[in-house]
Amino acid sequence: MDATAKRLGTVLLACIVLSACGSGDEAPVLMNVRSTTTGPDEFAILPNKPLEIPQNLSSLPAPTPGAANRTDPSPRADAIAALGGRPDRAAPGGDVPSSDRGLLAYANRYGFGGDIRATLAAEDLEFRQRNNGRLLERWFSANVYFDAYEPQSLDQDAELERLRRGGVRNVSAPPAPTPGG
Structure with missing residues (x-):
């Protein structure tokens, strides 16, 4: 065996040994969509509610440090109101009201x-x-999300055809193809 083949074998063995040194506690990441920027996360920002000026400013409650503000976002109550419920009956902290x-x-x-x-x-x-991918896919952080979840995905075209054959109308689907057209 010549020196080049020996060196190549050593490098390959070192790569295999180093790849085995990874932490096994981490959850595998099938979809690599990490942000490479250092800017803010635009999805973490919730807009405040508009400020309201009461009719009588002397009736305002005293400020309570650390307590919720009337203009703070309340996504749970907002969702209840959007779905036609009564947000005043929502239990605090996510508990189920009686x-x-x-x-x-x-x-x-x-x-x-x-x-x-x-x-x-x-x-x-x-x-x-x-379904964490094959060795080279893990080494090069290849996206294996779609391959891993493909058996669980729905073939939307086949499902639409099945529903059409059953007489189910779907007004948001594209029109059925015309014969010969």
């Missing part, structure tokens, strides 16, 4: 618990660890 316990019991009637998000997150982490 008025909604019947609805929650009805939604859980088939045995699905309240920890569905944690369960799905654990199952998805296990799935991503099993």
Whole structure:
């Protein structure tokens, strides 16, 4: 064996050994969409509500440091109002108000618990660890998201055709192709 082949084998062995030194505790990243900029995250910014001037300024409450402000965003109450609910009945901290316990019991009637998000997150982490890509894809941070989740994806064209054959109308779908056209 000549010196070049020996050097090449040593470099290859060193690369393999170094790749095995990675931390196994990290969740695999299937979709590499990390920002390379140091600027602010535009999705983390919530606009405040418009300022309101009351009719009587002397009726304003005393400021409370650390407490919520009337112009602070309240996405939970805003979502409830947008869906036609009454935000004043929403429980603080995400608790289920007593008025909604019947609805929650009805939604859980088939045995699905309240920890569905944690369960799905654990199952998805296990799935991503099993489908983390091949060796070179991991080395070069290739995007393996679409390959990993392809068996779970819906073929929208085939599903639209199935629905059309069943007589289901979908007004937002493109029109069915005309024969011969």
